[in-house]
Amino acid sequence: MSANNENNDDWADAWVEAPPPSPWQLTGFVEAAYGQFLQSNVVKDGASLNELRARINLDYSHKFFEASGKLDSYYDAVLAKTIFQTRELSISASPFSFVDIKAGRQVLTWGTGDYLFVNDLFAKDWQSFFSGRADEYLKAPSNSLRSNWFYKEVNFTLVWTPEFTPDNYITGERFSFYSPQAQQIVAPANAFTVDKTSQAQWSARLKTRIKAVEFSLYGYRGFWPTPMGSKVQVENQAYFPKLNSWGVSALAPFKGGIVNIEYASYNSIEDTHGNNDRIANGQHRLLIGYEHELAKNFTASMQYYLERTKNYQAWLENSANPEQLVAENRHLLTLRLSYRAQKQTLLYSIFTFYSPSDKDGYIKPSVNYQYNDQWLLSAGANVFFGEQEYSFFGQHQDNSNAWLRARYQY
Amino acid sequence: MTINVSNYMMQTVKSSVQIALSFTLLLVTNFGLHAEELSLDNSNTTNVTNNEVTKTVRDIIDQANLASYYAGNDGSAEARIIIVDENGNRQMRQFTILRKDVQDLGDQNMLVFFSQPSNVKDTVFRVEKQLKGDDNRWLFLPALDLVKRISAGDKRTSFVGSHFYYEDVSGRNPKEDNFTLVSEDKTNYTITAKPKDQNSVEFSSYTVKINKQNFLPTETIYFDQSNQAIRQMTVLQVQDIDGIPTVMKSRITNLSNNSYTEMQFRNVKYNLGLPDNIFSERSMRTPPKAWLE
Numbered sequence: 001m002s003a004n005n006e007n008n009d010d011w012a013d014a015w016v017e018a019p020p021p022s023p024w025q026l027t028g029f030v031e032a033a034y035g036q037f038l039q040s041n042v043v044k045d046g047a048s049l050n051e052l053r054a055r056i057n058l059d060y061s062h063k064f065f066e067a068s069g070k071l072d073s074y075y076d077a078v079l080a081k082t083i084f085q086t087r088e089l090s091i092s093a094s095p096f097s098f099v100d101i102k103a104g105r106q107v108l109t110w111g112t113g114d115y116l117f118v119n120d121l122f123a124k125d126w127q128s129f130f131s132g133r134a135d136e137y138l139k140a141p142s143n144s145l146r147s148n149w150f151y152k153e154v155n156f157t158l159v160w161t162p163e164f165t166p167d168n169y170i171t172g173e174r175f176s177f178y179s180p181q182a183q184q185i186v187a188p189a190n191a192f193t194v195d196k197t198s199q200a201q202w203s204a205r206l207k208t209r210i211k212a213v214e215f216s217l218y219g220y221r222g223f224w225p226t227p228m229g230s231k232v233q234v235e236n237q238a239y240f241p242k243l244n245s246w247g248v249s250a251l252a253p254f255k256g257g258i259v260n261i262e263y264a265s266y267n268s269i270e271d272t273h274g275n276n277d278r279i280a281n282g283q284h285r286l287l288i289g290y291e292h293e294l295a296k297n298f299t300a301s302m303q304y305y306l307e308r309t310k311n312y313q314a315w316l317e318n319s320a321n322p323e324q325l326v327a328e329n330r331h332l333l334t335l336r337l338s339y340r341a342q343k344q345t346l347l348y349s350i351f352t353f354y355s356p357s358d359k360d361g362y363i364k365p366s367v368n369y370q371y372n373d374q375w376l377l378s379a380g381a382n383v384f385f386g387e388q389e390y391s392f393f394g395q396h397q398d399n400s401n402a403w404l405r406a407r408y409q410y
Numbered sequence: 411m412t413i414n415v416s417n418y419m420m421q422t423v424k425s426s427v428q429i430a431l432s433f434t435l436l437l438v439t440n441f442g443l444h445a446e447e448l449s450l451d452n453s454n455t456t457n458v459t460n461n462e463v464t465k466t467v468r469d470i471i472d473q474a475n476l477a478s479y480y481a482g483n484d485g486s487a488e489a490r491i492i493i494v495d496e497n498g499n500r501q502m503r504q505f506t507i508l509r510k511d512v513q514d515l516g517d518q519n520m521l522v523f524f525s526q527p528s529n530v531k532d533t534v535f536r537v538e539k540q541l542k543g544d545d546n547r548w549l550f551l552p553a554l555d556l557v558k559r560i561s562a563g564d565k566r567t568s569f570v571g572s573h574f575y576y577e578d579v580s581g582r583n584p585k586e587d588n589f590t591l592v593s594e595d596k597t598n599y600t601i602t603a604k605p606k607d608q609n610s611v612e613f614s615s616y617t618v619k620i621n622k623q624n625f626l627p628t629e630t631i632y633f634d635q636s637n638q639a640i641r642q643m644t645v646l647q648v649q650d651i652d653g654i655p656t657v658m659k660s661r662i663t664n665l666s667n668n669s670y671t672e673m674q675f676r677n678v679k680y681n682l683g684l685p686d687n688i689f690s691e692r693s694m695r696t697p698p699k700a701w702l703e
Binding site: 025027028029057061063092094100106107108109135136138139148150155212214251253256257258291292293295296297299343344345370372373374376409410 | 493495499500501502527528529531544546553554555556559560561562563564566567568570571572573691692695696699
């Protein structure tokens, strides 16, 4: 290695001879991950994460289309089973100059929040998020048809998901949660049954840019992504009530940083007046954020988020446990600090949620070390705290965990 | 200069070459080099003794800037960087760049498509370089299907973990330095630059050698407050591409520990006639294949 300086030219010249580009590209990684609860928890296993995963990405590029497949196979020791998961299996093409289509299994994202979602109702994987898997796993795939239409500075995106895809929410299989029915923290060994609809969901966004400011208008027609309803007639069976929403966002550079503001109105149309205790009320969701690089390689971002329950009084009057309801205005503050060192190979990050209204929070510290082009080592924790065991983050106190991951990329 | 979207696409299919010539945009290929953005403005000529010299310095700097960052109206190139740390460990990044100048010595648009290593594959970095204000920057993260707006930030932070700073890649605004022509010989001008705002940078001055024939900076050395050389950019290979002298290989060395990054180009093309509208969010999700081959 000491001859690097002198012999640099050898391989540099070799690079000039380009190999013939292949339309096929194979990449992927192998990863081992382990996480453990930091206190006793009512779940079956003391490990929050214990898996060995192999990822295969296979891409094919044709003159008229792109095909992409991303397959995860892993042995999950927490669930004691081998799981195959297709994260992507899609074809993309531009049939006309003004439209791009992507069809198949894919991950979808939009909106301006950081770990907070206002208009993005695409499927998320909260189990992955809570367990310390890589950030990409926070977004769950769905079988969808996305069309992107372009006219001058205007972009219209329409996503059709023929069969509603919910979040991978907390079920008790891996993490415990508070059951309002049982009035305690539970972790049912067999995930509670949820009646899942097979109807379609639609998401739309109209986006444009005026000078440096990006504006978007959003619409959604579908269902709550988590089972926010329960049926009286079928023994409290949980289900996904219908949800429609619309919203707006703006994002712009401001004083050397980026400011974003986003709003959405959630209309829980099976409970428009909010007097059905078994179905979540509609909400106003508002997000304001600002990100700024405070020093070289050191970035801070803050968000204020408000979840205001519609028809709160009606809900309160019809609730079986009014004292445990979330406040009409649920305030949430987040702070992300990240610092990159050693030529950006070492990334320290801490993300904190704190709700002054719920008096609870969630801290996510992590360290990522890219040892070389192949090896990525990561460690971190998910720490929940709160005064009440029924609040949003408070119910997860016993789920607090620390984790390690080692990934080899090829 | 705006092109109707559908129009452009149809024409592209038929003949990209023709369109290319009809645009006035410039592309950048050369930007691999460090940014000796030497430029002057009138205010910093006060300490120069004679007007003729002043004019010369400014001309040299403008021409060097043009040659380094504004070659042709537009351009494309494949690039790779090899990062070698003080222990000899190597990392590599490979990407394709599309660049188009809005105006010579002015604003530019740029797209950087990463292809290797696999953990950055399909990541796209997009910049709108603006001389009168902060650059607009975006990053597309394919795993999340996320286009993330990123703040302009400190331009003297590492570009993808290399010894090249963002400013080395896209060019340092010439108005940020004062320049003095120190000497000249048969082949080179030697110019010293001092930043107007010392607190904004990690060096206290730098000296750049500019080739008299092609006006490419061939070596730049950065000095700290005690006048110790701390960082060096060296051009290792220049090649003529369509009559435009182009830096094909250059290196930035951290002189304190001899770690360095080498940047190499291949498949450099100029004056392709890149349409304005490919410098958009759309291209980040759907790379414009026709221009990337």
